[in-house]
Amino acid sequence: MGGLISNPKILAVAIIGLAALLISLAGGALGSAFGGGFLGGPIPLIQLPAEKVVALGPYDLMNTTVMFWAAGLVLLLIAWRATRRMKEVPSGLQNLVEVIVEFFDTTADNVAGGAKHAGRRFLPLVLIIFLIVLLSNWLGILPGVGTVGRIETVGEWVEHHSHAYEEEIHEQYPDLTDAEVKKKAVKKTVEKYAAQQFVVFTGDRALGIIPLGRGEDAKVQLQDVVDIGAGDEHIKKDLEHSAVKRAPANADDPGKHSGLVGKRAGLLVPFFRGASTDLNTTLAIAIVAMVTVQIWGISALGLGHYSGKFIILNKGPINAFVGFLEAFGEIARTISFTFRLFGNMFAGEILLIVMAFLLPLIGIIPFMGLELFVGLIQAFIFAMLTLVFGVMASVSHGGDEEHAGAH
Amino acid sequence: MEGLTIGDGLKAMAAALSIGIGAAGPGIGIGLLAGRAMEALGRNPEARGPIQQNMILALAFAEAIAIYALVVAVIIVFVA
Numbered sequence: 199m200g201g202l203i204s205n206p207k208i209l210a211v212a213i214i215g216l217a218a219l220l221i222s223l224a225g226g227a228l229g230s231a232f233g234g235g236f237l238g239g240p241i242p243l244i245q246l247p248a249e250k251v252v253a254l255g256p257y258d259l260m261n262t263t264v265m266f267w268a269a270g271l272v273l274l275l276i277a278w279r280a281t282r283r284m285k286e287v288p289s290g291l292q293n294l295v296e297v298i299v300e301f302f303d304t305t306a307d308n309v310a311g312g313a314k315h316a317g318r319r320f321l322p323l324v325l326i327i328f329l330i331v332l333l334s335n336w337l338g339i340l341p342g343v344g345t346v347g348r349i350e351t352v353g354e355w356v357e358h359h360s361h362a363y364e365e366e367i368h369e370q371y372p373d374l375t376d377a378e379v380k381k382k383a384v385k386k387t388v389e390k391y392a393a394q395q396f397v398v399f400t401g402d403r404a405l406g407i408i409p410l411g412r413g414e415d416a417k418v419q420l421q422d423v424v425d426i427g428a429g430d431e432h433i434k435k436d437l438e439h440s441a442v443k444r445a446p447a448n449a450d451d452p453g454k455h456s457g458l459v460g461k462r463a464g465l466l467v468p469f470f471r472g473a474s475t476d477l478n479t480t481l482a483i484a485i486v487a488m489v490t491v492q493i494w495g496i497s498a499l500g501l502g503h504y505s506g507k508f509i510i511l512n513k514g515p516i517n518a519f520v521g522f523l524e525a526f527g528e529i530a531r532t533i534s535f536t537f538r539l540f541g542n543m544f545a546g547e548i549l550l551i552v553m554a555f556l557l558p559l560i561g562i563i564p565f566m567g568l569e570l571f572v573g574l575i576q577a578f579i580f581a582m583l584t585l586v587f588g589v590m591a592s593v594s595h596g597g598d599e600e601h602a603g604a605h
Numbered sequence: 606m607e608g609l610t611i612g613d614g615l616k617a618m619a620a621a622l623s624i625g626i627g628a629a630g631p632g633i634g635i636g637l638l639a640g641r642a643m644e645a646l647g648r649n650p651e652a653r654g655p656i657q658q659n660m661i662l663a664l665a666f667a668e669a670i671a672i673y674a675l676v677v678a679v680i681i682v683f684v685a
Contacts, residue, residue, distance in 0.1 A: 246683045305658075534669055541672035544679065579665040586662070 222560040237558040240397050240416045244548055248476045249467045251348075261468055262476035265343070269334040269473060299325065302581070309582075310589050320588045323490050327483060328581035331474065335543060335573030338472020339550065339566055347468035352396055352423045353437035355465060360387040381430045388433060392421040396463040398442055416458070418442050423463050440464060474543035474576075477536065484535035487584045488528060495591030503594070531587060535580065542576050620678040627674020634667040 223229055225237030248260035280295040288296050302325050306317025337343065350358070360383040367382045368374070374382070395417045420426075422444055424436040436443065442458045473479045495504045510521035546569045553562040642660040646653060 244683065246679065537676050538665065538669045538672055541676045541679075545672075545675055548679075575661065575665075579662065582658075582662055583665070 218560040219557075222557045226556050226558045226561065228556055243395075243397075243465055244551060246477075246544075248471060248478070249347075251467070251469055260476070261347075261471040262473045262479055265337055265470050266330075266334055266473035266479055268470075269330055269337050272333055272337065273329055298329075302328065305582070306585055309585055317585070317589075319494065320585050323487070324581045324585045324588075327487060327584055328577050331483065331539065331580050332574060332577035334473035334479070335577060336570065338475060338543065338547070339569045339573070343470040343472060344468045344547065344551075345466075346470070347466050349399060349462070349464045350467045351440035351462065351464040352420065353440045355396075356384060356387050356391075356420075356424075356437055359391065360384045363387060381434075384437070385430060385433060388420065388424055388426055392419065392426055394420045396420065396423065396465060398458045398461045398463050400461065418458060418463055472543055472547060474539050475547050477540050480540040481532075481536045483539075483580070484532045487535060487580075488532045488587070491584065491587045491591050492528070494588045498592030499594060504591070531583075535583065539576055539580055542572055546572055616681060620681040623681065624671075624674050624678040627677070628671045631667045631671035634670075635664055638663050638667060 222237065224232075229236075248262040250258045251261050251264060252259050276291065276295070280291040284292060303317070303321060306321050306324060307314060308317075310317035310320065360380070363383040363386045364379055367379050367386070371379070371382075396419070398416050398418055422442055423440065424433055425443070426433075428436075440462055442461050442463050444459065492504075495507075498504075508521045508525040510517040550562060550565055550569060553565045638660060642656055645656050649656075
């Protein structure tokens with residue numbers, strides 16, 4: 199230990215690291231309670247469904263879709279680069295890819311019974327699941343993902359949310375015209391979400407920047423942007439403007455928020471968001487995996503024999519129920535696949551957001567390392583479980599106890 | 606923090622309880638699992654590779670249950 203401290207290089211790195219950590223601690227949300235907080239921004243709005251980036255005709259392009267395509271492109275690029283100039287003695291990227299493929303090849307053989315090439319039929323799907331899940335997990339924690347995007351102004355937000363009320367109002371007052379229904383819906387939305395919080399952006403109107411250094415103070419409520427009780431025309435004008443009308447009340451320091459007046463308020467809609475943080479992505483991969491598992495089972499055992507695992511009619515009620523449980527287990531596995539990956543990655547995203555809020559810039563680096571690890575483990579688990587389920591489906595009906603525990 | 610109703614408080618309580626109670630069982634399970642894996646490693650250090658791989662797979666099953674609780678908590682907070 200004494201040797202470590204006396205080494206000047208290690209000492210310098212330790213001091214710089216400690217100083218950076220202290221700066222990030224003082225600059226974040228924790229420091230703002232003690233007069234610091236010069237780096238802290240407002241905590242972003244976390245929402246479960248993916249956000250729309252752009253509408254392609256009737257199809258809404260979501261930000262998680264963009265990231266999934268990006269992961270696919272990166273995978274294509276890696277495959278092309280690795281196989282462009284193949285060598286007998288591999289080096290560089292070719293070596294890395296060969297290591298991954300070989301690892302899964304031997305693992306698949308081992309799981310499928312140990313004979314050479316016994317696991318070959320499972321390998322393509324298992325490997326592609328591992329690679330695509332790994333890449334989409336890792337692309338999701340790149341800087342700029344989830345933080346660079348378009349500003350949805352208060353006006354657009356209200357317009358977006360008012361659609362939910364249009365039908366209801368149309369039923370209530372069937373003789374109103376569409377324009378009047380729209381106005382009523384907007385008014386109802388504004389009244390309902392009066393306390394909804396929006397971020398006040400700095401910079402000019404084209405380039406909105408999340409303000410640093412004001413922390414949660416850089417947020418206003420909808421009622422600070424729009425005069426709720428005013429007439430329809432007045433509300434419409436306020437919404438078009440989407441700027442802060444009056445500073446939020448602050449009893450301790452009345453002048454504290456006066457700088458916010460006139461600035462644009464809205465929400466950040468990121469262009470990119472980690473693909474696995476969308477339930478649709480993970481559900482899609484899980485369905486592909488489990489349907490393929492059924493196909494493997496049918497092709498290995500034949501349709502009659504394979505369905506005999508689920509439909510057992512000639513062995514009494516208990517066995518019939520066991521068969522029903524087996525069939526239900528297949529559905530439960532799909533759901534389990536979906537939520538395991540989604541939950542891990544979404545929780546990781548929230549963890550990073552909260553840590554960026556508490557310990558900005560430097561303090562979140564260890565958590566990014568943790569997310570790299572979680573992304574790798576989850577991709578490995580997804581691929582391995584697909585492999586194990588596939589092997590279990592393609593072996594003949596033996597001891598029920600063996601595959602009862604896997605969910 | 607004005608404008609918060611009792612319903613909001615109950616929602617926060619529900620989310621906290623769901624992940625709090627839901628994480629306890631998997632926590633015990635993961636502890637047991639890892640402990641047994643360490644025991645196995647101590648008895649048979651050569652079997653390190655398979656033990657590790659099977660442990661990670663089994664950990665994923667135990668952890669998935671905590672993740673279900675987390676998803677329920679997230680849904681309570683952000684959706685319901």
